[in-house]
Amino acid sequence: xxxxxxxxxxxxxxxxxxxxxxxxxxxxxxxxxxxxxxxxxxxxxxxxxxxxxxxxxxxxxxxxxxxxxxxxxxxxxxxxxxxxxxxxxxxxxxxxxxxxxxxxxxxxxxxxxxxxxxxxxxxxxxxxxxxxxxxxxxxxxxxxxxxxxxxxxxxxxxxxxxxxxxxxxxxxxxxxxxxxxxxxxxxxxxxxxxxxxxxxxxxxxxxxxxxxxxxxxxxxxxxxxxxxxxxxxxxxxxxxxxxxxxxxxxxxxxxxxxxxxxxxxxxxxxxxxxxxxxxxxxx
Amino acid sequence: xxxxxxxxxxxxxxxxxxxxxxxxxxxxxxxxxxxxxxxxxxxxxxxxxxxxxxxxxxxxxxxxxxxxxxxxxxxxxxxxxxxxxxxxxxxxxxxxxxxxxxxxxxxxxxxxxxxxxxxxxxxxxxxxxxxxxxxxxxxxxxxxxxxxxxxxxxxxxxxxxxxxxxxxxxxxxxxxxxxxxxxxxxxxxxxxxxxxxxxxxxxxxxxxxxxxxxxxxxxxxxxxxxxxxxxxxxxxxxxxxxxxxxxxxxxxxxxxxxxxxxxxxxxxxxxxxxxxxxxxxxxxxxxxxxxxxxxxxxxxxxxxx
Ligand SMILES: Nc1ncnc2c1ncn2[C@@H]1O[C@H](COP(=O)(O)OP(=O)(O)O)[C@@H](O)[C@H]1O
Ligand SMILES: [Mg+2]
Numbered sequence: 363x364x365x366x367x368x369x370x371x372x373x374x375x376x377x378x379x380x381x382x383x384x385x386x387x388x389x390x391x392x393x394x395x396x397x398x399x400x401x402x403x404x405x406x407x408x409x410x411x412x413x414x415x416x417x418x419x420x421x422x423x424x425x426x427x428x429x430x431x432x433x434x435x436x437x438x439x440x441x442x443x444x445x446x447x448x449x450x451x452x453x454x455x456x457x458x459x460x461x462x463x464x465x466x467x468x469x470x471x472x473x474x475x476x477x478x479x480x481x482x483x484x485x486x487x488x489x490x491x492x493x494x495x496x497x498x499x500x501x502x503x504x505x506x507x508x509x510x511x512x513x514x515x516x517x518x519x520x521x522x523x524x525x526x527x528x529x530x531x532x533x534x535x536x537x538x539x540x541x542x543x544x545x546x547x548x549x550x551x552x553x554x555x556x557x558x559x560x561x562x563x564x565x566x567x568x569x570x571x572x573x574x575x576x577x578x579x580x581x582x583x584x585x586x587x588x589x590x591x592x593x594x595x596x597x598x599x600x601x602x603x604x605x606x607x608x609x610x611x612x613x614x615x616x617x618x619x620x621x622x623x624x625x626x627x628x629x630x631x632x633x634x635x636x637x638x639x640x641x642x643x644x645x
Numbered sequence: 646x647x648x649x650x651x652x653x654x655x656x657x658x659x660x661x662x663x664x665x666x667x668x669x670x671x672x673x674x675x676x677x678x679x680x681x682x683x684x685x686x687x688x689x690x691x692x693x694x695x696x697x698x699x700x701x702x703x704x705x706x707x708x709x710x711x712x713x714x715x716x717x718x719x720x721x722x723x724x725x726x727x728x729x730x731x732x733x734x735x736x737x738x739x740x741x742x743x744x745x746x747x748x749x750x751x752x753x754x755x756x757x758x759x760x761x762x763x764x765x766x767x768x769x770x771x772x773x774x775x776x777x778x779x780x781x782x783x784x785x786x787x788x789x790x791x792x793x794x795x796x797x798x799x800x801x802x803x804x805x806x807x808x809x810x811x812x813x814x815x816x817x818x819x820x821x822x823x824x825x826x827x828x829x830x831x832x833x834x835x836x837x838x839x840x841x842x843x844x845x846x847x848x849x850x851x852x853x854x855x856x857x858x859x860x861x862x863x864x865x866x867x868x869x870x871x872x873x874x875x876x877x878x879x880x881x882x883x884x885x886x887x888x889x890x891x892x893x894x895x896x897x898x899x900x901x902x903x904x905x906x907x908x909x910x911x912x913x914x915x916x917x918x919x920x921x922x923x924x925x926x927x928x929x930x931x932x933x934x935x936x937x938x939x940x941x942x943x944x945x946x947x948x949x950x
Binding site (some may be wrong): 372374376378382384385395396398399402484486487488489490586644645 | 695696697698699715716717718720721722723725727730731732733734735736740744745746747748749750751755759762763792796797798799824828829830940
């Protein structure tokens with residue numbers, strides 16, 4: 363057995379920071395270390411994620427612009443005074459990001475607890491369970507932003523929105539996290555993977571996509587169905603995005619309410635996630 | 646100041662007293678073992694030391710700090726090797742070390758060269774760019790140990806470091822751990838292998854059902870709870886039990902399903918005497934007492950069933 367390492371310097375080379383300093387830095391930045399790892403881990407599917415992020419808006423544009431849009435515009439002259447494509451595009455941007463929470467904050471969370479058990483590895487470092495859960499949201503938030511920017515650029519190139527609409531990228535990421543945080547909290551409570559995530563997909567995400575005002579104004583549905591929009595981050599985000607994209611009339615206090623809703627759900631979700639992560643990582 | 650100071654440390658899961666009022670101390674530079682069968686409470690004790698399991702009662706200080714209060718400070722001094730490897734299978738071997746080191750606030754400029762050194766130490770230099778998925782069990786285990794060393798911890802917690810490894814891989818690992826010990830790293834090792842405990846530990850506690858049943862150095866324990874030698878006799882599974890009465894006067898006996906153990910100071914002489922009595926074993930073996938015998942004596946059960 364050959365050895366090239368100076369094993370005497372292996373345990374204490376003197377180059378590492380003092381433990382007290384390590385702890386201090388991690389207390390401050392642990393959330394970011396977690397985010398960093400998650401983002402680097404995403405490189406495994408980075409190219410496919412970018413490809414999907416590009417292709418999705420292109421397909422939507424073709425289907426909604428050339429297909430459905432032509433039909434709607436010919437029949438009723440658009441929605442709320444704008445062409446159908448202009449109406450639907452901000453909603454599609456927001457929904458696309460919100461829906462990717464369904465993949466980013468479900469199986470990866472279960473993986474961290476159950477399969478790779480990486481969350482346990484991290485909780486054995488100087489980081490805390492709180493930082494692990496927050497870092498996870500931060501990393502996914504960054505990924506949402508990237509996805510939203512790509513979608514938005516496609517809309518710009520297609521001439522559907524103007525440059526001034528850029529804040530809708532932030533709104534989309536916020537809506538994604540607002541839906542994602544409670545989902546992550548839920549995923550952290552699951553000991554066994556069964557059908558739960560596919561139920562979420564089928565009975566939460568799909569109805570939200572169809573009925574939360576993405577394809578037609580919420581008001582055009584009967585009142586007994588409109589609550590689906592009211593409780594959906596997707597709808598709240600879409601409303602703001604429409605205002606930003608083509609100046610859909612929205613009183614300032616409604617904008618505030620939409621934002622408050624998104625932030626409130628995000629905060630509640632994050633608090634629950636922190637609690638469930640902590641309970642599971644330190645029991 | 647002791648590295649670990651546990652007083653009446655207790656962990657109860659529902660009805661299960663996983664760790665039941667154990668007290669022990671570990672001195673700096675010592676190599677300390679927790680020996681016991683599955684379910685004895687070894688892993689739970691290790692997790693409480695790292696502050697990733699909250700104790701039900703008792704006190705616990707690690708380097709003078711309570712891990713539940715000063716988690717980051719305590720864990721910055723610890724290298725943790727969990728019972729089950731939890732590496733990032735998507736990342737390469739080298740990246741696993743670097744990313745883990747980030748969690749201790751360490752900069753890339755320190756981590757990159759350190760990772761290379763640790764890969765050499767773990768004999769994984771050639772596998773540095775390999776995805777963890779493609780490593781063998783022994784390689785993953787060594788990588789996990791290398792990972793635990795990334796922040797130059799003073800204390801290494803090793804939960805069953807060699808379970809599931811083949812004999813050669815075990816010996817490589819033992820060698821590595823020995824070198825760390827030589828450099829003054831405090832090793833805390835759990836195992837249910839007596840040979841591992843004998844190889845690695847200066848001192849150990851024997852645990853069973855969450856309690857400490859004995860403690861001391863391997864030699865002390867053997868001296869206290871066993872005889873110098875053991876005579877193992879196999880008469881065939883039907884006869885083992887029926888011959889017990891005729892063997893009683895040779896010393897303390899343990900009757901296992903497949904063999905009878907005779908505890909004696911002089912195994913050869915005992916074997917002679919057994920033969921003299923006209924009892925002819927199918928096979929016989931004289932060996933030195935081991936921790937296995939200590940455990941058998943203390944609990945009436947084998948360590949590994
Ligand atoms: N998270 C847990 N929840 C409930 N019971 C547990 C948990 N972890 C361990 N136990 C129980 O505690 C006891 C001790 O387990 P453990 O510390 O893993 O023992 P060892 O490592 O010695 O095999 C066992 O009976 C085990 O079933
Ligand atoms: Mg264990």
